[in-house]
Amino acid sequence: MKRELILVLDFGGQYNQLIARCVRECNVYAEVHPYTLAIEEIKKMNPMGIIFTGGPNSVYEESSPHYDPEILNLGIPVLGICYGSQLMAYMLGGKVTTAPVSEYGRTKVLADTSSKLLHGIDEETDVWMSHTDYIEKVPEGFRITAHSSVCPVAAMENAAKKLYATQFHPEVTHTREGRKILSNFVYTICGCAGDWKIDSFVESKIRQIRDAVGDGRALCALSGGVDSSVAAVLMSKAIGKNLTCVFVDHGLLRKDEGDQVEAVFGPSGKYDLNFIRVNAAQRFYEKLKGAEEPEEKRKIIGEEFIRVFEEEAKKIGAVDFLVQGTIYPDVIESGLGKSAVIKSHHNVGGLPDCVDFKEIIEPLRMLFKDEVRRAGRELGLPAELVSRQPFPGPGLGVRIVGEVTSEKVRIVQEADAIFREEIDKADLPKCPGQYFAALSNMRSVGVMGDFRTYDYAVVLRAVNTTDFMTAECSEIPFEVQQTCMRRIINEVKGVNRVMFDLTSKPPGTIELE
Ligand code: XMP
Numbered sequence: 398m399k400r401e402l403i404l405v406l407d408f409g410g411q412y413n414q415l416i417a418r419c420v421r422e423c424n425v426y427a428e429v430h431p432y433t434l435a436i437e438e439i440k441k442m443n444p445m446g447i448i449f450t451g452g453p454n455s456v457y458e459e460s461s462p463h464y465d466p467e468i469l470n471l472g473i474p475v476l477g478i479c480y481g482s483q484l485m486a487y488m489l490g491g492k493v494t495t496a497p498v499s500e501y502g503r504t505k506v507l508a509d510t511s512s513k514l515l516h517g518i519d520e521e522t523d524v525w526m527s528h529t530d531y532i533e534k535v536p537e538g539f540r541i542t543a544h545s546s547v548c549p550v551a552a553m554e555n556a557a558k559k560l561y562a563t564q565f566h567p568e569v570t571h572t573r574e575g576r577k578i579l580s581n582f583v584y585t586i587c588g589c590a591g592d593w594k595i596d597s598f599v600e601s602k603i604r605q606i607r608d609a610v611g612d613g614r615a616l617c618a619l620s621g622g623v624d625s626s627v628a629a630v631l632m633s634k635a636i637g638k639n640l641t642c643v644f645v646d647h648g649l650l651r652k653d654e655g656d657q658v659e660a661v662f663g664p665s666g667k668y669d670l671n672f673i674r675v676n677a678a679q680r681f682y683e684k685l686k687g688a689e690e691p692e693e694k695r696k697i698i699g700e701e702f703i704r705v706f707e708e709e710a711k712k713i714g715a716v717d718f719l720v721q722g723t724i725y726p727d728v729i730e731s732g733l734g735k736s737a738v739i740k741s742h743h744n745v746g747g748l749p750d751c752v753d754f755k756e757i758i759e760p761l762r763m764l765f766k767d768e769v770r771r772a773g774r775e776l777g778l779p780a781e782l783v784s785r786q787p788f789p790g791p792g793l794g795v796r797i798v799g800e801v802t803s804e805k806v807r808i809v810q811e812a813d814a815i816f817r818e819e820i821d822k823a824d825l826p827k828c829p830g831q832y833f834a835a836l837s838n839m840r841s842v843g844v845m846g847d848f849r850t851y852d853y854a855v856v857l858r859a860v861n862t863t864d865f866m867t868a869e870c871s872e873i874p875f876e877v878q879q880t881c882m883r884r885i886i887n888e889v890k891g892v893n894r895v896m897f898d899l900t901s902k903p904p905g906t907i908e909l910e
Pocket of ligand 1: 789
C-alpha cells in the first residue's frame with residue numbers, strides 16, 4: 398500500500414522537525430527534505446501536500462534559498478510558513494519587503510474562518526510570529542485571510558490553486574490553534590485519510606526486515622537506552638535468534654544500570670535474545686587517563702567503543718548486518734547545513750566505518766523520539782525503559798568535568814542515584830524532562846564533624862524541555878533541594894558541597910560538557 402506523504406521542504410527554519418512531528422501527530426506521515434531536493438524527485442515521491450518551512454533569509458537576497466516556481470503548478474497543495482509564505486508570494490509576483498515593525502512572539506491575528514485552512518478556529522486568535530520581512534502585496538489570484546495590527550498579510554491563499562501561506566508559525570505550541578490549522582491543511586486541503594499509525598509501522602517494519610535479512614545474521618549495539626532497546630526488540634521479533642545484541646558496559650553508566658540492562662535483555666529477561674555483556678570499564682578508564690577536554694574525551698570514548706564492539710563482532714564472525722538505533726532527528730539533513738558543531742554527539746551511531754558488514758539496518762530511521770517510545774510500548778517493552786530520560790552515549794564521561802577516574806565515577810553515580818530517587822519521590826506537578834547529577838572539577842574546603850575536608854562539589858541539574866534543543870531550569874522545591882544536599886553530603890564519600898545549576902539552554906547546554 399502506498400503511504401500518504403506530506404513533504405516538508407526545509408529552507409533553514411528552526412522548526413522544520415516540529416512541522417513534520419505535528420503533521421505526524423495528525424496521523425499523516427511527513428518527511429523533511431532540504432530545499433535542494435530536485436523537483437523531479439518530488440514528482441516521484443508524489444506527496445499529498447508540500448510545506449515550505451521558515452528560514453532566516455530574505456527572499457530578495459540573491460543568495461537566499463529559492464525553488465523552481467514550477468512546484469506551485471504541480472496541482473499539489475502547498476502551505477508556506479513564514480519565510481515559506483514570503484517565498485510563495487515572491488515566486489508568484491507579490492511584493493515582500495522589510496516590515497516597518499518586526500514581530501517576534503505571541504501576536505493576535507484576525508482570521509477569516511471561511512478559509513479552508515483557518516476553518517474552525519476563533520476569529521481572533523493567538524499566533525507565534527518571528528519575522529522582519531513581510532508580504533506587502535499578495536500575488537494575483539490570492540486573497541488575504543488573516544492580519545495582525547502590524548502585519549497586513551498574516552495569511553493568504555489562492556484556494557483554486559491550492560496554495561496557502563501563513564506568516565505565523567502554526568507548528569509551535571504558542572500558536573493556540575496551530576494544530577487545527579495543520580490538520581485542516583492535511584485533511585481538508587490535501588485530502589489525506591490519516592494512515593500513519595505506529596502499530597501498522599511496527600508490523601510492516603517487522604515484515605520488511607524479515608524479507609531483507611532472510612537467513613542472514615545481524616548484530617546490534619545495545620546501550621539500554623530507548624532507541625537501541627526498541628531497535629533490538631523489533632529486530633528480534635523479525636529475525637529471532639539470528640540477532641545478537643552486544644552491550645558494552647564502559648563503566649560510565651548510571652548506578653546499577655549495567656545490571657538493569659542485563660536483567661531486561663539477558664538470559665533471565667523476558668526476551669529470548671542472544672545477549673553479550675562486555676565489562677570494559679577498566680579499559681575505558683585507562684584510555685581516559687589524563688584527558689580533560691570534553692571533545693577529546695568524547696572521541697576517546699567513541700573510538701574505544703568501536704574497538705570493543707569490533708572485537709566482539711569478530712568473535713561472533715560471519716555477521717551480515719549491523720543494526721543501529723538511529724532515529725529521524727539524527728538523519729534529517731538541514732537545508733542550509735551551516736549550523737555550528739556545539740558538541741560531537743556520540744551515540745552508538747558512529748560504528749559502521751570500521752567493521753565489515755554487508756549492510757546497516759536502521760529500523761527506526763524514520764521515527765521521532767515520541768514515536769520510538771510508542772513503538773516500544775507496542776512491542777511490550779517495560780514502561781520504565783520506554784520512558785527513560787535521555788542519557789548521552791559517552792555517559793558519565795561528559796558529566797564529570799575534567800579528567801575521569803573510577804573514584805569520580807563512583808561519586809557521581811551515587812549522587813545521581815540519590816537525586817533521581819528524591820525527585821521521583823517528590824512527584825512534582827511538572828516533572829523535569831531530564832535531571833541528573835554531575836561532578837564539577839572543583840574541590841573546596843569544608844568542615845565535617847570537627848575535621849577539615851577538601852572534597853568535590855556535586856552539581857545537580859534539572860531541566861524542562863520538550864525537544865532538548867532549548868531548556869529551562871526546573872523549579873525544584875526548596876525542601877527537596879535541602880534533602881538532596883543533606884543526603885548526598887552524608888551518604889557520598891568525597892563530597893562536601895552540592896550546587897544547583899540554574900542555567901537555561903541557551904546559553905548553557907544540558908550536559909556540562
Ligand atoms: P546538550 O548537552 O547538547 O544535550 O544540550 C542535548 C541532549 O542530548 C544529550 N546528549 C547526548 N546524547 N550523545 C548522546 O547520545 C552525546 O554525546 C550527547 N551529549 C548530550 C543530552 O543528554 C541531552 O538530552
